[in-house]
Amino acid sequence: MLWLFPFVLADLVAPFEVIVPDKQLKAIHGNPAILGCRFTPDPDISHLVVTWQRQEDVQVVHSFYYQMDQLDHQSPQYRSRTFLYNSELAKGNASLQITEVNPKDTGGYMCIVTNSQGSARALVELTYGALYSEPRLSIHINSSAIILKFETEGFPKPELNWLSKQGENLTHQLEVIDLTDDGLYFIKSSYVAQRQMVNVTFTLKNHLLNQNLERPVILIYDEVTATNQAPVAVIILAMLCIVLFICIIILTLWRRKMQSSSTATNYGVM
Ligand SMILES: *[C@@H]1O[C@H](CO)[C@@H](O)[C@H](O)[C@H]1NC(C)=O
Numbered sequence: 260m261l262w263l264f265p266f267v268l269a270d271l272v273a274p275f276e277v278i279v280p281d282k283q284l285k286a287i288h289g290n291p292a293i294l295g296c297r298f299t300p301d302p303d304i305s306h307l308v309v310t311w312q313r314q315e316d317v318q319v320v321h322s323f324y325y326q327m328d329q330l331d332h333q334s335p336q337y338r339s340r341t342f343l344y345n346s347e348l349a350k351g352n353a354s355l356q357i358t359e360v361n362p363k364d365t366g367g368y369m370c371i372v373t374n375s376q377g378s379a380r381a382l383v384e385l386t387y388g389a390l391y392s393e394p395r396l397s398i399h400i401n402s403s404a405i406i407l408k409f410e411t412e413g414f415p416k417p418e419l420n421w422l423s424k425q426g427e428n429l430t431h432q433l434e435v436i437d438l439t440d441d442g443l444y445f446i447k448s449s450y451v452a453q454r455q456m457v458n459v460t461f462t463l464k465n466h467l468l469n470q471n472l473e474r475p476v477i478l479i480y481d482e483v484t485a486t487n488q489a490p491v492a493v494i495i496l497a498m499l500c501i502v503l504f505i506c507i508i509i510l511t512l513w514r515r516k517m518q519s520s521s522t523a524t525n526y527g528v529m
């Protein structure tokens with residue numbers, strides 16, 4: 260009987276607990292974020308109070324008491340975007356779902372639970388990211404240079420590089436258009452190539468989401484473009500020759516005709 264004692268005691272005095280399985284959570288653009296939170300359950304939820312609150316400014320993200328959602332004091336930032344699994348509450352699950360996550364959602368979230376067993380809290384740190392879309396390439400050619408440009412959207416700001424054939428960093432221009440309403444950065448990166456032959460690689464790293472994109476661009480200026488002009492010139496020259504030849508023939512025939520008619524006229528006069 261004695262050996263059982265510590266276990267029984269441990270069970271009796273088991274403190275009320277609130278546990279978050281993921282203390283660091285990455286919310287991905289376009290997917291709902293589920294902030295997990297568990298507590299020592301009490302099947303009777305009549306005394307249950309669940310409050311999700313931002314750590315930085317204590318604004319209310321979601322709250323539940325009197326056995327229902329209480330959203331009068333909810334921060335407008337979270338309106339219609341939060342959801343508790345109400346049927347799970349009696350089992351000790353106070354996980355919160357947030358939809359349409361955006362950069363402003365980044366930060367600390369306190370899961371605060373009180374029931375007949377006690378009261379406690381736990382913190383979830385939320386980060387937000389969006390995978391960069393497939394970069395769109397455009398090539399602008401003018402008389403002095405070739406400008407390569409990639410455009411893409413994602414979050415947070417990426418690390419961008421243009422690498423030469425030898426793998427060296429090339430100087431490039433970067434334009435970041437501030438956050439769109441969708442919570443994405445619009446990125447434009449361009450590289451000005453001077454030489455005729457272009458062999459470079461555009462690289463993009465989204466460190467938060469371990470996204471690595473490498474997009475090689477190879478542009479070859481073949482002599483073919485120059486020799487393509489040749490047949491056209493030859494044809495034009497040949498046609499000019501033919502026209503000239505025909506003109507000469509016509510002229511010759513005309514002169515002969517003029518001569519013969521003038522002879523005829525002379526006879527007539529005689
Ligand atoms: C809580 O319940 C939801 C919905 O069933 C589930 O997805 C989630 O994993 C649960 N969380 C915990 C911490 O048990």
Ligand SMILES: *[C@@H]1O[C@H](CO)[C@@H](O)[C@H](O)[C@H]1NC(C)=O
Nearest residue numbers: 423424425426458459477479
């Ligand atoms: C471009 O550079 C890569 C990397 O050095 C090389 O493997 C590839 O053959 C080059 N392509 C051309 C067309 O020169």
Ligand SMILES: *[C@@H]1O[C@H](CO)[C@@H](O)[C@H](O)[C@H]1NC(C)=O
Nearest residue numbers: 418419420422426427428429
């Ligand atoms: C290129 O620059 C990045 C920083 O933007 C650096 O991390 C990387 O090591 C550089 N690569 C080379 C080959 O110099």
